[in-house]
Amino acid sequence: MSHEPDRSAVLDELRAVFGADEVLAGDASPRHLKDWSTASGGTPLAILRPRSTDGLARMLAICNAHGQAVVPQGGLTGLVGGAVPGEGQVVVSLERMNAIEEIDLGSGTVTVQAGAPLQAVQEACHEAGALLAIDLGARGSCQIGGNVSTNAGGNRVIRYGNTRDSVLGLEAVLADGTVLPMMNRMVKNNAGVDLKHLFIGSEGVLGIVTRIVLKLHPLPRGTSTALVALADFDAALSFLRHAQQSLSGQVSAFEIMWREYLDVAVATNRLRRPFAADYPVYVLTDMHCGQPETDARRFETMLEQAIEAGWVLDAAVAQSMADAEALWAIRDGIAEVLREQAPTLNFDVSVPVGRIGECVARMRANLERGWPQLQALFFGHVGDGNVHVVVCKVPQDADSLHAIEEAVYGVMRDYGGSVSAEHGIGVLKRDWLAYSRTPAEIALMRTLKAALDPRGILNPGKML
Missing domain, CATH: 3.30.70.2190 (Alpha-Beta Plaits)
Known part of the structure; x- marks a missing residue:
């Protein structure tokens, strides 16, 4: 942003248009201050709770006009701080946009609003006789919009793919309030560039996903x-x-x-x-x-x-x-392990499947050599190359944390892997993105960001 917004003017205009029910004071709900990660933020200026895409579009138009930073939130189950607000930023919570609009068994699709909890959609589809293949441990709390915005992986990737592979179409709102109604319902649609992929896995920095069309599968017997x-x-x-x-x-x-x-x-x-x-x-x-x-x-x-x-x-x-x-x-x-072993340092990396064993052995050796007093837990999804590492009860000084991260990410880089297999980059992995992406790739990401969000209001400081 080129200048600091007049926050009192932003708040006054939002309240005048939407009222106190949809515009809460920043300290009205502490649960919006953190996700499941260790990232720390600040007190937001306001918490916006739109009921519709049109309402969200008008909210973003007001914020964009003032240069007011906006942080989209789903179920707050992320592990990289991607939904944690900074001081004076505006939170947009999609929790009220939670409708399951249509289950179409003939076409094999379900159409949902972004705030619908994953488990609620799974159960509705199951009751209708179909399988929604997206599945992860946070199913009871996470929201479909968050799953799409982080391209969540989970337990069924080996057969059904990441969240991206289940998305046929979506609707997104840009920073200036422009609505992109890309609600495709077909498996085959090559009419130009498939723009939905700009928003899947982009963690809300390019636009806010509001509605999604998801592919369904036959229900296993x-x-x-x-x-x-x-x-x-x-x-x-x-x-x-x-x-x-x-x-x-x-x-x-x-x-x-x-x-x-x-x-x-x-x-x-x-x-x-x-x-x-x-x-x-x-x-x-x-x-x-x-x-x-x-x-x-x-x-x-x-x-x-x-x-x-x-x-x-x-x-x-x-x-x-x-x-x-x-x-x-x-x-x-x-989830219970993370709470019991806190503070933890959590890694979500991927390497070619055939190299997982030696990669884990090298990571384990690095950690045991440098921090023999710490316990490291390894688990993951073998079929897609995803390894999770939890280092328990870690010291909280910056030097130690950085050194432990280097001990893991350095090995991952040697194997041509990724610093984030399924959790995203957020704020906690931003400084390590260059271990997985070239300068040219990162520059192109920033070009896209500047084109779609020229004032830089959407989730600033996250990913890029």
């Missing part, structure tokens, strides 16, 4: 689930290839957990240990079934072959939905 124990990552990789081939690409989750993560997750969440013995590596895998009885036998045969081949050392196969939920509770227990 059943699911086969197992937690298996393995000797090392190479065995997990062999097991993945075997499972994909044996099940004709029907593997719908393949979650890896190194021993330390499983131990901490089980203890923190007071869960039942799945095996009597300890193993170096665990994989939670499942298959969405079309013919439950036949496919369940195929799944068990696949496991038996993996045991015979020596890749799998032990296996716990879910015999009921409750069993499956108990196994998934281990993997989904990360």
